[in-house]
Amino acid sequence: MRLLFDSFWRAVAYGLKPKVMVLSFLPLLLMTALALGLGYLYWDGVLASVRLWLESSALMTSISGWLQSFGLGNLKIVLAPLIVIFAMTPVIVVCSLLVVALMMTPALTAMVARNRFPSLERKRGGSLLASLWWSLVSTLLALVALIVSVPLWLIPPLILILPPLIWGWLTYRVMAFDALAEHASSEERREIFRRHRLSLLGIGLFCGYLGAAPSLIWASGVLFVAAFVVLVPLAIWLYTMVFALASLWFAHFCLAALQGLRTERAQAASAPTPPDAMPPDSLTLPFSHAPDRPEPATPAQP
Numbered sequence: 001m002r003l004l005f006d007s008f009w010r011a012v013a014y015g016l017k018p019k020v021m022v023l024s025f026l027p028l029l030l031m032t033a034l035a036l037g038l039g040y041l042y043w044d045g046v047l048a049s050v051r052l053w054l055e056s057s058a059l060m061t062s063i064s065g066w067l068q069s070f071g072l073g074n075l076k077i078v079l080a081p082l083i084v085i086f087a088m089t090p091v092i093v094v095c096s097l098l099v100v101a102l103m104m105t106p107a108l109t110a111m112v113a114r115n116r117f118p119s120l121e122r123k124r125g126g127s128l129l130a131s132l133w134w135s136l137v138s139t140l141l142a143l144v145a146l147i148v149s150v151p152l153w154l155i156p157p158l159i160l161i162l163p164p165l166i167w168g169w170l171t172y173r174v175m176a177f178d179a180l181a182e183h184a185s186s187e188e189r190r191e192i193f194r195r196h197r198l199s200l201l202g203i204g205l206f207c208g209y210l211g212a213a214p215s216l217i218w219a220s221g222v223l224f225v226a227a228f229v230v231l232v233p234l235a236i237w238l239y240t241m242v243f244a245l246a247s248l249w250f251a252h253f254c255l256a257a258l259q260g261l262r263t264e265r266a267q268a269a270s271a272p273t274p275p276d277a278m279p280p281d282s283l284t285l286p287f288s289h290a291p292d293r294p295e296p297a298t299p300a301q302p
Contacts, residue, residue: 028233105179175247
């Protein structure tokens with residue numbers, strides 16, 4: 001727990017540095033251009049399809065009638081945009097995570113290593129191709145989990161629980177691997193994952209739930225159409241900063257854990273072997289190697 005909280009406060013302090021703020025603008029520009037471009041091309045068509053589905057759905061008709069009975073019939077107007085935005089939010093979150101992992105994590109990890117662990121040997125146990133493959137497989141698994149869990153989102157509490165859980169698991173998988181890719185060997189990375197799996201998963205889940213907060217700003221753009229163009233980049237920038245914080249947290253935690261693992265192994269290798277641990281053949285008595293004494297001569301019989 002000491003390592004967990006120590007790495008957290010260090011990550012927060014590093015996140016306030018001007019260099020980190022500057023690095024966050026490149027993913028922001030890329031993701032904002034992507035989101036607004038796709039919205040410009042496909043927003044009207046997707047919105048019309050969702051409205052058509054709502055009008056033809058018996059369940060949505062009954063829900064609309066229930067809202068009318070409470071004087072909330074106007075909510076039907078914003079229901080279709082809300083569905084589209086909530087459906088696109090996981091995609092935006094996953095893309096933001098991958099863009100941060102690609103554009104920011106190597107630079108942030110190098111900054112942490114340079115400032116805190118300058119003498120830490122780089123064994124390069126994870127290549128760029130291995131990192132991309134690991135991120136791709138983890139992302140596909142997360143997207144499958146999101147798609148499978150969509151029907152459960154209709155249960156009010158679960159929509160606030162399941163997506164952040166999946167985002168947190170994906171954050172843990174991607175960020176922890178990238179934090180150790182340059183400095184740890186494959187065997188060291190597996191050992192750190194084995195020893196600190198719960199702590200690493202806890203960091204991912206915390207950042208996953210923290211990343212759910214910008215979704216409220218993203219969704220509020222429907223209710224404030226005039227500010228929608230401003231709120232969407234703001235939400236994406238918050239996603240970027242959350243994942244930058246996660247990247248720094250994983251970097252501090254994983255590199256400190258790696259240094260501790262190597263120190264532990266070096267001490268174990270240099271420690272003298274206790275007698276109880278020596279093989280039986282090596283436990284010889286002092287006189288076992290003494291030369292054999294000659295037998296006394298037997299006097300001859302007359």
